[in-house]
Amino acid sequence: MNLTLRIWRQADASADGEMRTYQVSGISPDMSFLEMLDTLNETLTERGEEPVAFDHDCREGICGACGMVINGRAHGPERTTTCQLHMRHFSDGDTIDVEPWRAAAFPVVRDLVVDRGAFDRVIGAGGYITAPTGSAPEAHATAVPKPAADTAFSHAECIGCGACVAACPNGSAMLFTSAKVNHLNVLPQGAPERESRVLGMVEQMDAESFGGCTLTGECATACPKGIPLSSIAAMNREYLRAATRKRGA
Amino acid sequence: MAASGKQYSDYTTGDPLADTKAPGGPVEQRWSRRRFEAKLVNPANRRKHTVIVVGTGLAGGSAGATLAEAGYRVVQFCYQDSPRRAHSVAAQGGINAAKNYRNDGDSVHRLFYDTVKGGDFRSRESNVHRLAEISTQIIDQCVAQGVPFAREYGGLLDTRSFGGVQVSRTFYARGQTGQQLLLGAYQALSRQIAAGRVEMHPRTEMLDLVVIDGRARGIVARDLLTGRIDTYFADAVVLATGGYGNVFHLSTNAKNSNATAVWRAHRRGAWFGNPCFTQIHPTCIPRSGDHQSKLTLMSESLRNDGRIWVPKAPGDDRAPQDIPEEERDYYLERLYPSFGNLVPRDIASRAAKNVCDEGRGVGPGGQGVYLDFADALTRMGRAAVEEKYGNLFEMYARITAEDPYTRPMRIYPAIHYTMGGLWVDYDLMTTVPGLFAIGEANFSDHGANRLGASALMQGLADGYFVLPATLGDYLARHPHQEADPDHPAVHEAVSAVTGRLEALLSADGDRTAESFHRDLGQLMWDECGMSRTEEGLRKALERIPELRAEFWRRVRVPGRGRAFNQALEKAHRIADHLELAELMCLDALHRTESCGGHFRAESRTPDGEAARKDDEFAYVAAWEFTGVGEPPVLHKEALHFEYVHPTQRSYT
Secondary structure (H helix, E strand, O other): OOEEEEEEEOOOOOOOOEEEEEEEOOOOOOOEHHHHHHHHHHHHHHOOOOOOOOOOOOOOOOOOOOOOEEOOEEOOOOOOOHHHOEHHHOOOOOEEEEEOOOOOOOOEEEOOEEOOHHHHHHHHOOOOOOOOOOOOOOHHHOOOOHHHHHHHHHHHOOOOOOHHHHHOOOOOOHHHHHHHHHHHHOOHHHHHHHHHHHHHHHHHHHHOOOOOOOOOOHHHHHOOOOOOOHHHHHHHHHHHHHHHHHHHO | OOOOOOOOOOOEEOOOOOOOOOOOOOHHHHHHHHHHHOOOOOHHHHOOOEEEEEOOOHHHHHHHHHHHHHOOEEEEEOOOOOHHHOHHHHOOOOEEOOOOOOOOOOOHHHHHHHHHHHOOOOOOHHHHHHHHHHHHHHHHHHHHHOOOOOEOOOOOEOEEOOOOOOOOOEEOOOOOHHHHHHHHHHHHHHHHHHOOOEEEEOOEEEEEEEEEOOEEEEEEEEEOOOOOEEEEEOOEEEEOOOOOHHHHOOOOOOOOOOOHHHHHHHHOOOOEEOOOOEEEEEEEOOOOOOOOOOOOEOOHHHHHOOEEEEEOOOOOOOOHHHOOHHHEEOHHHHHOOOOHHHOOHHHHHHHHHHHHHOOOOOOHHHOOEEEEOHHHHHHHOHHHHHHHHHHHHHHHHHHHOOOOOOOOEEEEEEEEEEOOEEOOOOOOEOOOOOEEEOHHHEOOOOOOOOOOOOHHHHHHHHHHHHHHHHHHHHHHHOOOOOOOOOOHHHHHHHHHHHHHHHHHHHOOOOEOHHHHHHHHHHHHHHHOOOOEOHHHHHHHHHHHHHHHHHHHHHEOOOOOOOOOOHHHHHHHHHHHHHHHHHHHHHHHHHOOOOEOOEOEOOOEOOOOOEOOOHHHHOEEEEEEOOOOOOOOEEEEEEOOOOOOOOOOOOOO
């Protein structure tokens, strides 16, 4: 396949960026999107030009490092991570636009690389269960009903890639935050910190530069792990419950 | 560093090495004894001690969180943009623990026994027993953190079986166990970061170790965003930086996983244990072309229900569904009737190579075997298969564009894990006082072959339970003293780092670092992969120094050092791979026996299995660095087996 790529190039956080056009040829349909970019980067390096910077690591769709907006969609046309998107979903002669995540809370670091540190701070504000090492009771001391365990798991699948924020017209992080709140709040082990968790995480989320949620649902459509939109509703319930209790207390 | 034309002509043998921290007495009492005998640091004094932890995977994440909880000041590093992305995240299948919830005869002793035997009698009994003891606490700890393990309808934890064992002791979270365990550790770490007890440096890569007056006192690291080189000081340094499988270029490791931290520590005096013990995982998706950048693992758990086969006749290129049952060879079931498809990884991998070498491989280039779920789908129904393996099937379909529900998967072995690593004593301390290595970065518990679902167990055992107990003993014996930032050793380490980076940037060659990595990987896969021979290893030992010299002459690294520069990061890692590869080959050459994942074609039983030579090689090979291209010094740590007596492994 021969393709025309229009890629966002930006030297650093303070520099102005621009879309630049590159041609790549000899692309195999079995290549992943990142392997296609590897090909471009090897060519650029051989020519002494600086390769296109992009985050990537496991290339198995689980570490959440990669992510770019491809033809206007977070992670591109398939509902998966960029590393698991294969070139067979494109056609010979296509022109493909490649941009970084666009969100106020994710400043561009260079080219297609953004700073997602805000996510780590949201987790640090309550996205855990306080269980100091060595203090744990026997694992079977508390049975967890399978439906609760399954709900927890399906929310825990979030890989923190940031596609939800990138896809949202408001740049909101509600889906990301709700996934962690729901993972931990449905478990009996998470119950003691149920209120402080949701209040703390939402407060931190608001303190970062994320936008508000208007339930457009773009986040759940872009999520490579299928975190459902209902996750946001569940978090809103948790938040309301916690806020009411706090006021009552 | 650059362009030394010398080759390893040989090596010299130094003094034998003893693990002076290993306690004696009955094996089941050794860990409690060591913990009791270890000196403690008064809680009020802990905050005076700074501990550097490099890496945030299962070992590093759990260690950082636990040390901070205990009151130490932790300064932690990862090259990723977030500690949550360390490569432990990609482990699929599960984590072993001797809980015996199934009442199927499991026990601490059986897990100990299985692991020593699975490691082909090249690990320490004391360490493995400790690992088995701690395994049950790990599950308790992770459940308390909210790790969503698979559960049964009664609300209790589910388990499954893995290769090399006959009990069901593997706890799992669908095919994402590593991710869930890592998120548990990451969340615990995040709590400490938010509380100010861990100073976290993401996107920062350790490029050298600072050793002052014979003790590890800090690291030199590069801020990957700005390119700034900084020195960080501490009372102890912990390396939790994973394995070195990426020496082979194509592996199941993350693209940026690398050996720089352990290799630089080795060059600063930490001896390297059993570098040739690398694990080749039998169930990976075969490569599809030269563009391939990495290989994807399909969890070994698939071997619980999938059946592995190839056509009986060489060159049979019919579609799998057109090959009748009687013309298929379910070779693992045929050769190893009692373990069948669940033989250990090294055996399954070599068997796959053998049938492919016979011309019976399937798929492009004949480099693949079938992993067939037709029977399981009939027996369990599609819904049950989907529940158990859904995400793995989806991943396979996405990568290959083939539907594993209707067509058997194609799989082939790939480099997956390195049992070798920095030599550590029972306390997990390297030969550099104050430098510890945990998780895959050390050589300790898996001998010559790691059993499935044991990497996660070891990483978390080291990080949550072992290191926090043993590190205290070291710190208690070395009261805090400020490191001198103007010490000549500090300046030397910093200028070594800047010198290397400048040499890479100024080489002005015509080849990408990636192209050298591909050449090195191919060479290592051919000569130091699944089957090794004296001839091949000698060839590799000749070729690697040439490749290294060519690298420093011809590499081209665009951009600047004082900036975000991924090409520079990569070139630096590959430069270190080009040195480590040589030690791996030399270790493989010197060990003329076959054991576990190390298969020397010259040493096999009459029926073709790996033949150990216990009278000659029942030792850990710990290598001391003497200079690039200089003969290293081999120190042998003899292994003693009091409880599990070495036998030729049999899985038939």
